[in-house]
Each structure stands twice: as C-alpha cells, then as structure tokens.
Amino acid sequence: MSENLNVVAIRFQPLGKLYHFDRAGARDLRLGDYVLVSTQRGREMGEVVSLVDKSKSRKKLKPIERRATAQELVLRRLWQQKELEAMIECRVQASEIGLEGVKIAKAEYSYDGSRVTFLYNYEGEEKLDLKGLRSAMQRAMKESRVEFRQIGPRDVAKIIGGMGACGLETRCCSMFLTEFSPVSIKMAKAQGISLSPQEITGMCGRLRCCLVYEYEQYVEARKQLPKVKKRVVTPLGEGKVVEVLAMRQAVIVRLAEDNRRVEFLKHEIEPYEELNALKGKADGPCDRHDSGGCDCGRNN
Secondary structure (H helix, E strand, O other): OOOOOOEEEEEOOOOOOOEEEEOOOOOOOOOOOEEEEEEOOEEEEEEEEEEEOHHHOOOOOOEEEEEOOHHHHHHHHHHHOOHHHHHHHHHHHHHHHOOOOEEEEEEEEOOOOOEEEEEEEEOOOOOOOOHHHHHHHHHHOOOOEEEEEEOOHHHHHHHHOOOOOOOOOOOHHHHOOOOOOOOOHHHHHHOOOOOOHHHHEOOOOOEOHHHHOOHHHHHHHHOOOOOOOOEEEEOOEEEEEEEEEHHHOEEEEEEOOOOOEEEEEHHHOEEHHHHHHHHHHHHOOOOOOOOOOOOOOOOO
C-alpha cells in the first residue's frame, strides 16, 4: 500500500456499506485482508476493500486494531454456519409468541459469536414489542448477546436474493449495489417509462433501483430537445412534438398538414417561435412599428 493512502475502506458484510478507518497502526495491510476494528456495536471483523487518500477525509477516524489471525478467521466461518439455524429458530419463536407482520430476514453472528443480531422488517401501523421474542431468543442462545435491528423492504429483498422483476437471474441489489439511492416517480417520467406498477416496481414492492442508472443521462439529453406540445418546423412542414426520444436525440412530431406522426432527429427540426421571429425581422417593420404601438422587435 502507498504511504500516501492512510485510510482503508472496510465492509463487514458482502456488498455491505463501506466504512473508513485509519491504518496508521497497520501499515502492512493489503486488499482482501481481514482486520479487527472497534465500532459502536463492539469489536467487529471486516474486509479491506479499497484505499483512500487521508487528505480528502476531514473526519477523525478510528484506527484499525490489527489484522485478524487465522484462528479468528476459522472461528468467524464456524459462527456463520450457525446463522441459518438461528434465523429459523427466531422465526419459530416469533410464530409461537404470536407476533404478526414481522419478517425475520437474517441472523448475523459477530466473528467470535459474542453477539447475534436478527435483522427484521415490520411495516405494521401498531407499535412493535419485541421484548418477549428477545427474551425467548436470549434463553435459547445463552452464549451470545441477542440484538434486533429493523431494516427496510429493499434490504430484505437484497438478503433474500433471487430473480429480479426485469428477468435478471440475480437482482441488482444482491449482485453489486452496496447502498440504495433515493428513487422517485419523476425519474420514471423523465425516461418515458410507463407508470404501471408492473413496470416500475421491484420485487421489494418499492420503485426499482435501476430507475436511477440512466436518469442523469436522460435529463441532459432532454435539455437538447424541445418539450412535448412545443411547435416545431420540420422538413415536412410545421407540427407539434408529441413524444421525446431522448437517447436517440429525436422527437415524434404530429404534422399540422395531415396529422401524421413522424420521427425527426434533432438536427432536422427548428423551434417554431424562433423561426417565426427571424422571419418577422427579415420581412421589415410592421404597420404599427412607426407609431410606437408594436412590440415585434424589428429594426427600421
């Protein structure tokens, strides 16, 4: 690692969010190494995935304690193998207690088994009381401290995985997304996508993450084209824009003469207002120009 790169980015779960730590006390780290760090939840093991220039970070970062030992890596793997069993047990206990509307998505053990966190989703209107479930799970798992953490429907879909609504064998969130960006209906409208729920809703029941991917490109492309309902002049005569094909830099125009819909590229059309104004200037002053009652903008 370069001496100028004093900060490392670490993640604690596959495709998890990146967290930055100071590597001042561990200069010999390499990408892919596992290290121990102190967090708000206690000591955790994470993987070094990238290097960051410290000069670009204004925050005071916590230091990396040390590289994980081979024994600790084996211990981590052993506890990970118990996560599925712990999740199933938690679901059974939730059912026996009668908790409704709670979806236990995953169980996560710390590397040494001292803590187990159950990730759950709940979207009910009533306040959720997990005291009974927490007590039941603590009795079943005496060697670990039991915690619960609520997550959103996008996170649940990411954990469960499976085919995406678009037909991809693996959902984007489970394949490469490390964080979820805000998504809005405005993004679908800008790209001309049907607002049908089947077209814009993902397997999580929320707007598809992929609506973000090309949104900025569509916005920039649309700036170069006239908006819908704008009058334009085409090689076939005047007409009105009825559809914008941003990525093709083209528009669909309904011609005034015969009501046909014809596609034209950007360089084939001109704004009607601008051409009309230029034509007026070329034709000379109007009848009211000399009397000062005209605002046509023409010169004498």
